[in-house]
Amino acid sequence: MLKMTHLSKVYRTEVVETYALRDFNIDVKEGEFVAVTGPSGSGKTTFLTIAGLLETFTGGEYHLDGVEVSHLNDNARSKIRNEKIGFIFQAFNLIPDLNVFDNVEVPLRYRGMKSAERKKRIMESLERVGLASRAKHYPAELSGGQQQRVAIARALAGSPRLLLADEPTGNLDTQMARSVLELLEEIHREGATIVMVTHDPELAARAQRNVHVIDGQVVDLAEDPRFHAHVAQVAEATHGR
Amino acid sequence: MQIKPILSALRQHKAGTVLIAMQIALTLAIVCNALFIIQQRLAHLSEPSGIDETHLFVVENQWVGKPSPDQLDAQIRADLSALRQLSSVQDASVSNSYPLHGGGWDDGLKLKPDQANATTEAAIYFADEHMLATLGLKLIAGRNFRADEIGHMGIRDALAPPVIVITKALAEKLFPSVDGHANAALGKTVYLMSNRTTIIGIVDQLQSQSVARWAADFAHRSVLVPLRLVSPQGTYYLIQAKPGQLDAAMHAAEPTLLAQSRKRVISDKDGLLSFAEVRAHAYDSDYGMAVLMGIVCVVLLAITAAGIVGLTSFWVGQRRRQIGVRRALGATRRDILSYFMTENLLISSGGALLGVLLAVTMNLWLVIRFEMQHLSLLYVFIGVAILLLLGQCAVLAPAMRAAQVSPVEATRTV
Numbered sequence A: 001m002l003k004m005t006h007l008s009k010v011y012r013t014e015v016v017e018t019y020a021l022r023d024f025n026i027d028v029k030e031g032e033f034v035a036v037t038g039p040s041g042s043g044k045t046t047f048l049t050i051a052g053l054l055e056t057f058t059g060g061e062y063h064l065d066g067v068e069v070s071h072l073n074d075n076a077r078s079k080i081r082n083e084k085i086g087f088i089f090q091a092f093n094l095i096p097d098l099n100v101f102d103n104v105e106v107p108l109r110y111r112g113m114k115s116a117e118r119k120k121r122i123m124e125s126l127e128r129v130g131l132a133s134r135a136k137h138y139p140a141e142l143s144g145g146q147q148q149r150v151a152i153a154r155a156l157a158g159s160p161r162l163l164l165a166d167e168p169t170g171n172l173d174t175q176m177a178r179s180v181l182e183l184l185e186e187i188h189r190e191g192a193t194i195v196m197v198t199h200d201p202e203l204a205a206r207a208q209r210n211v212h213v214i215d216g217q218v219v220d221l222a223e224d225p226r227f228h229a230h231v232a233q234v235a236e237a238t239h240g241r
Numbered sequence B: 001m002q003i004k005p006i007l008s009a010l011r012q013h014k015a016g017t018v019l020i021a022m023q024i025a026l027t028l029a030i031v032c033n034a035l036f037i038i039q040q041r042l043a044h045l046s047e048p049s050g051i052d053e054t055h056l057f058v059v060e061n062q063w064v065g066k067p068s069p070d071q072l073d074a075q076i077r078a079d080l081s082a083l084r085q086l087s088s089v090q091d092a093s094v095s096n097s098y099p100l101h102g103g104g105w106d107d108g109l110k111l112k113p114d115q116a117n118a119t120t121e122a123a124i125y126f127a128d129e130h131m132l133a134t135l136g137l138k139l140i141a142g143r144n145f146r147a148d149e150i151g152h153m154g155i156r157d158a159l160a161p162p163v164i165v166i167t168k169a170l171a172e173k174l175f176p177s178v179d180g181h182a183n184a185a186l187g188k189t190v191y192l193m194s195n196r197t198t199i200i201g202i203v204d205q206l207q208s209q210s211v212a213r214w215a216a217d218f219a220h221r222s223v224l225v226p227l228r229l230v231s232p233q234g235t236y237y238l239i240q241a242k243p244g245q246l247d248a249a250m251h252a253a254e255p256t257l258l259a260q261s262r263k264r265v266i267s268d269k270d271g272l273l274s275f276a277e278v279r280a281h282a283y284d285s286d287y288g289m290a291v292l293m294g295i296v297c298v299v300l301l302a303i304t305a306a307g308i309v310g311l312t313s314f315w316v317g318q319r320r321r322q323i324g325v326r327r328a329l330g331a332t333r334r335d336i337l338s339y340f341m342t343e344n345l346l347i348s349s350g351g352a353l354l355g356v357l358l359a360v361t362m363n364l365w366l367v368i369r370f371e372m373q374h375l376s377l378l379y380v381f382i383g384v385a386i387l388l389l390l391g392q393c394a395v396l397a398p399a400m401r402a403a404q405v406s407p408v409e410a411t412r413t414v
């Protein structure tokens, strides 16, 4: 489904070159549920934005659903984002000017779907996240957990094959986080491929597979000394409290 | 398309939307009326006078002392003969006034002597047998005056010419003919101030002395009477220079007249006027009004365009994140561009709708207050088209900037 080989991403400013990703290799199979963990600044978000075709990369190869994406133009990339990928962001990213119904409708309109079909899908996915009764509400009138569930409904409405979530529970309390995760697991059981970036080891543990990123690289946890250093650091920090 | 969600999103930005729509409405109302006024003024000042103006000029001559009518008439005839002999002059004639002059005589014409009200007013021009040639008038029926028909008349004498030449417009007013031929008037008898006279010739066109509103009713109804006016004031020599020799003729005219007699005054200021100057002066208020209205339009449109650019730029800045989100959810650059273009079109259309009502109201007020004419719908349409187009042009640059917002913008944490 998603295969990156020797992929690199460099951010250049006038003074520095930052390697956000270097020699990054990952292969996510169709139907997998992968959790991506790693310290802050290690390149998790960068990986996800490239995976979701929100950004281009500097070197290497990226095959999405068997297609090498570096040659696609902006319109083709928009079309893939619209049809194959669902996004869930840490900051929910609902459009504040639109009510819940209209928010979920956004990707469907860009797909050029007929009105009746749109309405059916919107109500289905809102029911799924338990918010059908809030269709006329504006994002500001909802709690964080509800907003994130609307965002999930928006990602689901287009029936994407790949769901990309960047710390989807980062802004939620534990209980809401759990309900969001249950929703993702349910979606996964129905066949979607899910890649979720998370800080939370408890959530990561519930995924089928964990991928750890350090300094822009995927590392094998058992062998990499940097991982042990990281664990020690976290342990120290926890003790320190 | 995406009209419904754009409208509902606009409801969250009422202040800006209403403000810019009102600005568009007000601009539209003023621009429609201003364009209409411009068109009317331009139509007014492009009305043809019917005379050959290019090489024509006028000398206003005032007499000094107290010459007798016969002396004056002899002097005028001598002046004319001297002017006609100038090598730069084609022909010359004399009258009490001329088209676009601003003032002159007008009188009522009747078909019967005992008629209570005149059939029409008409401008009265004194003329001799050279007048048609001097002004370049086109005789379309009948004949010109003969030299032996030209008499002279003092300012207090009764105006009683035995024969007259009239314009086609006047002929059609006096004797409307079924087939539109002015010839019906030829040879007919009419009454000029109760004095019987016969129409012997018809000229195609000759505008009246004033382009002001009071003369609008008889704008092209003119009468030529075969008389020289002998009066201390108001002797106007009309001189047609030979092609390309207007300057030479204008330079020669005054010395020639002074050589005939020094008992006259030709004012330095406006004693000698080319017809181009006459025309410019006659229409300077129309021209000034048209220019003023043009400036008002341009300034208002510029302000409105700036308002649209400003508001849209502000909105694009404010919505960067949601633009990124839309891109992430599959919007193409075109979708984003069209979002802002459509949004502007909706606001502008709302403003235009309001503006049409406002334009009509404003026009009604002008009609009542300033006797303006009713606004033609054409100008409302032109105004609407201009404002919608202006809106789309103004919104283009900010909308293109919006389309360049990257989808990564969605992932930037606040």
Ligand SMILES: Nc1ncnc2c1ncn2[C@@H]1O[C@H](COP(=O)(O)OP(=O)(O)O)[C@@H](O)[C@H]1O
Residues within 6 Å of the ligand: A011, A012, A018, A019, A020, A038, A039, A040, A041, A042, A043, A044, A045, A046, A047
């Ligand atoms: N737009 C950018 N410009 C420059 N550097 C960036 C940009 N985005 C991310 N980076 C850098 O790339 C590295 C990886 O960032 P990121 O992918 O956001 O990490 P994570 O999501 O794991 O916290 C960091 O060092 C970050 O500073």
Ligand SMILES: [Mg+2]
Residues within 6 Å of the ligand: A044, A045, A046
């Ligand atoms: Mg991140």
